Amino acid sequence: MEIYLPIAGMPVNIFVVFAMGLAVGFISGMFGIGGGFLMTPLLIFLGIGPAVAVATVSSHIAASSFSGVVTYWRRRALDLQLAAMLLLGGFVGTTAGVWLFTYLRTLGQLDLTISLSYVILLGSVGGLMVAEAVRAILRSRSGKPVELRRGGSHTWFHGLPLKLRFKQSRIYVSTIPVWTIGFLMGFIGAIMGIGGGFLLVPMLIYFLRVPTNVVIGTSMLLTLVTMATATILHSITNHLVDAILALILMIGGVMGAQFGARAGQRMRGERLRLLLGVLVLAVGVRFFVDLVLPPEDPYSIRMLEGPQ
Amino acid sequence: MRSAALTIAMAALALAAAPAAAAERLVSSLSSHVIRITPNFVGTQLVLFGIVERDGTSPQRHGSYDIVATVKGPPETLVVRRKERIVGIWVNADSRTFVQVPSYLATLSNRPIESIVSLDLARRLQLGARRTLLPQQIGPDTADVVRDDPFRNSFLRLKEARRLYVEQKDAVTFLTPILYSATIPVPAGVPTGTYNIELKLFADGALITSGTEAFDIAKFGFEEFVAESAVEHGALYGFATVMMAMLTGWLASVMFRRD
Secondary structure (H helix, E strand, O other): OEEEEOOOOEEEEHHHHHHHHHHHHHHHHHHOOOOHHHHHHHHHHOOOOHHHHHHHHHHHHHHHHHHHHHHHHHOOOOOHHHHHHHHHHHHHHHHHHHHHHHHHHHHOOHHHHHHHHHHHHHHHHHHHHHHHHHHHHHHHHHOOOOOOOOOOOOOHHHHOOOEEEEOOOOEEEEHHHHHHHHHHHHHHHHHHOOOOHHHHHHHHHHOOOOOHHHHHHHHHHHHHHHHHHHHHHHHHHOOOOOHHHHHHHHHHHHHHHHHHHHHHHOOOHHHHHHHHHHHHHHHHHHHHHHHHOOOOOOEEEEEEEOOO | OHHHHHHHHHHHHHHHHOHHHHOOEEEEEEOOOEEEEOOOOOOEEEEEEEEEEOOOOOOOOOOOEEEEEEEEOOEEEEEEEEEEEEOOEEEEEEEEEEEEEEOOEEEEEOOOHHHHOOHHHHHHOOOOHHHOOOOEEEOOEEEOOOOOOHHHHHHHHHHHHOOOEEEEOOOEEEOOOOEEEEEEEEOOOOOOEEEEEEEEEEEOOEEEEEEEEEEEEEEOOHHHHHHHHHHHOHHHHHHHHHHHHHHHHHHHHHHOOOO
16 A cells, blocks of 8 residues: 655555564664664665655654653663753754754765765674674683673773762763763764664763663663654754654554564573674665665756755 | 626737637647645546647648647756765765756657657757756856756656656547547656646647646645645644654553553
8 A cells, every 4th residue: 555755755655664664663672772773774775865764763763762761761760860961962962963964965965974874883883793792602602701890990081070970870970971972872863863772872881881770761761852852853954754654664663662672582682782783784784885886876866946 | 897807808819819810729628637646646647638629711731730748847956966986985976956947847749759840840849858948057157058968868867767757759649630638647756836738739840839738736635734834834843743753652652561
């Protein structure tokens, strides 16, 4: 069944889009991430313009992360104070990201920026995740005890000023790295159409030493607010959010996430991380191949002004 | 008052039509004057039909009539970009801006244009996308370029690939020597706005008369509402989308609640 998308200006098969939402939702539920890094490329592959895809996916991620936030809120497994501090940076980052998005679009280099960011970010993060997971699996195979990081170990930024105590997370850190992480998340989220959960969770654990029981809930709360902000800002500046497309994706996404979450609980932690790493790496490689191989058609067309 | 104005208008029309009375006149209409884009819109077609009206004074023609219909969508300005390889990756490098060119252009005829008129006349009347003036931005001016310019050719090719520029040499059919109909293809991705049709009647390779028609393509109902609010009330639209997202997320967490 075909349905006409009013903003994308093209008909799509409603079941194909729903299935995409379901599949990405399954993966996002399984790994506790938003899944934007998969959804945006899939939409572009379907023929939807990269700008519309990025803007629309932000609302889709808002839906799936809200579903998660409700669940973690009930368990009191999120740090509101930390989320608020991250958000201060996040707001600035999202605004800067949407501004750059609009600017690059007028230059005609938005598609290239999206592709390059995917290659660099997903390639490096995916590679690190795979390497880390493989080491962990080998270590458990050989029966050596798992190295635990010492709880009180300090890094250079623990010496930074403006320290604050986060009660729920039981950490005492400078707000500068917290704001920086928030800014980065908002910035790349607005430009790449990803929530950044797969980046934020490791950053919170490794850099800020946030305990694992509150990390996912807090990350989802941050994702929710930055993606909601991105949706509104993209709507105001570029009018590119397709609400119909978003709704179909959301319904598929939130349903898939529930099944994914159950599947994820049955898997071992390092296996799960390896799988996610491979997935992230594969998307990065795919974008890299597209950039390097000669394009099928070097010419492209974009409307500057005219009818909708 | 109104009827007086009408009489004057009709008299003016009669006067204007008077010199043409010697030749034929094109009378036409459309199967529909409005195309509505609804959620299940996947493209459609319009039928244009009419007759070649002759009167006693019309000269005798040796051959049969030929009709070329040119359908133009609302004008748009767009940029064509070319990717080039820079340090190993493919980047949009050179570009050309096409100013106020038809967003949709269909050239429909009853046989190939080359066999209806001389190439010279076809070029003068701009029959067919390749012979249509496509002004490009060149510095502060606009001008069309040589016919085999790679950007111009790629523009035409990309438009044709989206079926927005079409040339059909069998779209017009004569049911009788003077009764004709034409099918106008309307693909799924058409822009909205007013479409103008210019009909040209030929006999023995010469232009005899022309006529015009017009129709509108508009987003309708829910589609219109969504598209309009997205542009006109961006903030509200974004806010409503976020609300919809939160509602969907909340419903899911309630429906699938396990504790």
